Each structure stands twice: as structure tokens, then as C-alpha cells.
Amino acid sequence: MTDSSLTNTVRAWVDGWVVSRGAAEPVAEPWGFTIDVGLPLHTTHHVLTDGGGSAVRKVAGAARTPGRWLKVFEDPEKVLDLLGPDWTPDEPGFLMTAELRHEEPGAVPAGHRLRTWTHGGVTKALVTRDDGAFAARGQIARGGPARPAVVDQIETAPEHRRKGLGSLVMRTLQNAAVEEGATTGVLGGTPDGRALYEALGWRVIAPLVSVYYDPKAP
Structure with missing residues (x-):
């Protein structure tokens, strides 16, 4: 680059x-x-x-x-x-990018529920257990109509990792951005999240x- x-x-x-x-x-x-x-x-x-x-x-x-x-x-x-x-x-940390396209997010695991909402240009995805306990979350925003979508604050509770919730949140956010016209994405990743992002097609650029x-x- x-x-x-x-x-x-x-x-x-x-x-x-x-x-x-x-x-x-x-x-x-x-x-x-x-x-x-x-x-x-x-x-x-x-x-x-x-x-x-x-x-x-x-x-x-x-x-x-x-x-x-x-x-x-x-x-x-x-x-x-x-x-x-x-x-x-x-x-x-790592600056990462990806080409965005609509993908099936996958099923919500039994005993969990997924909610999404948009406010002030920010779309959020939240996964909880049926009793309301936090499981995973993330959000996505754009700095303008022609700008890439920026993924932010991806988090999965330690006891809920390796259940596919991170992929579920990422694909849900990605689909929301694609529906708004975004074709590329950018994020600042951590070592814990890098493997997830790379498995979903993101690449490190710096x-x-x-x-x-x-x-x-x-």
C-alpha cells in the first residue's frame, strides 16, 4: 500500500x-x-x-x-x-480493511438472542442470553456516504467465546453497512480479534x- x-x-x-x-x-x-x-x-x-x-x-x-x-x-x-x-x-493493534458483501450471518445459538438498532448513524448489534446477560456486541459507522464503513468495539464475553458470536456480530454489521451502500470496511483490531477478522476476509495493512x-x- x-x-x-x-x-x-x-x-x-x-x-x-x-x-x-x-x-x-x-x-x-x-x-x-x-x-x-x-x-x-x-x-x-x-x-x-x-x-x-x-x-x-x-x-x-x-x-x-x-x-x-x-x-x-x-x-x-x-x-x-x-x-x-x-x-x-x-x-x-492493526489497521485492517476488507471488501464488504452481503453474507448469511448464521444462526443465533440456542439460548441467545440478537438485537440490532441504528441511532445517529451508528448501527449496533447486541447478543445476549435469553435472561439478558451480555454475550457479544459491536457497532459500525461511516464518516460520510462515500466513505468506508468502520467497525468498532467488537467484544465477546470470555465465557461466550468460540460459539460463533463474533462472526455473527461482524456479519450482521457488515450486512447493515452493505445495505446502506458501503463496499469497503476499515477497523483497528487487537491481537485477540485478528484471527476472527482474518477468517472473515479482513487483511492487515499497517x-x-x-x-x-x-x-x-x-
Whole structure:
């Protein structure tokens, strides 16, 4: 993937993510985007499309406030070597894409139910047991009619894994996006979710490093 293609994919991910999370509109920067999230531990995210060392050092140097996060699409070792001990890495991540098409989501397992709803441009899928206990969830959003769909917050309760619920949620969300005209999808995946996404046809296009400012006590 060329640098311009990666930048365009990151922009699509950013645009859909802010819709999904209800964050502020992204502000374009020379090195990427700034997003005000507004949560105590996630006040602001700085998403770097220029992952060069000078850009990382510059943004990190100006973002030394608790609650600030950096998102960089580079190998973790390269990024972490540029930052001091006051920056703490989150779990490794991956930027992934897929061509979207309608697929049969599969049957809801016995003893479970699936609900979907759309509000504010975000479609959510929730799987619970018949008694209402949480089993799995996820959501999908788009940053505009011509933009890729962004899959977000896929989660399966530990006791409900390996039952096909992750695939059920993903295909349900994918079908909802296809019905709205989306042809491609983007997501930021974790190591736990990567195998599921790859089994469903998603591919990794870049590493995703997430670090947050966490000053150490003297």
C-alpha cells in the first residue's frame, strides 16, 4: 500500500471512528489529525499519518498531559524507542480493511438472542442470553456516504467465546453497512480479534501503535 493510500484509509478510519464514539470532528494537522474525545482517561487522541521520528517527537513533546493518546501506524519498536518512560503502550493493534458483501450471518445459538438498532448513524448489534446477560456486541459507522464503513468495539464475553458470536456480530454489521451502500470496511483490531477478522476476509495493512501519557511519580 502506498503512503497516500494508507493516509486515505487512516482518514476513513478516523472519520468513522468519531461518528461511532460521538467524538469531536477531527482537526487536520500537518502530521495527521487531533480528535477531542472528552473522557477523563481519553481527553484527546493524536492520530499520526506521518509516522516519522521527528513528527512523533514533536507531537509527544507537545502532548505531555494525562489523558493524551498517540496513534501511530509504524512498527511498535520504532515508535517506543522515540518516547520516554512517561508514555505507556496499550496492547498492539492493526489497521485492517476488507471488501464488504452481503453474507448469511448464521444462526443465533440456542439460548441467545440478537438485537440490532441504528441511532445517529451508528448501527449496533447486541447478543445476549435469553435472561439478558451480555454475550457479544459491536457497532459500525461511516464518516460520510462515500466513505468506508468502520467497525468498532467488537467484544465477546470470555465465557461466550468460540460459539460463533463474533462472526455473527461482524456479519450482521457488515450486512447493515452493505445495505446502506458501503463496499469497503476499515477497523483497528487487537491481537485477540485478528484471527476472527482474518477468517472473515479482513487483511492487515499497517501496524497500529497506541500510547498514552502516564507520567511516573518522582
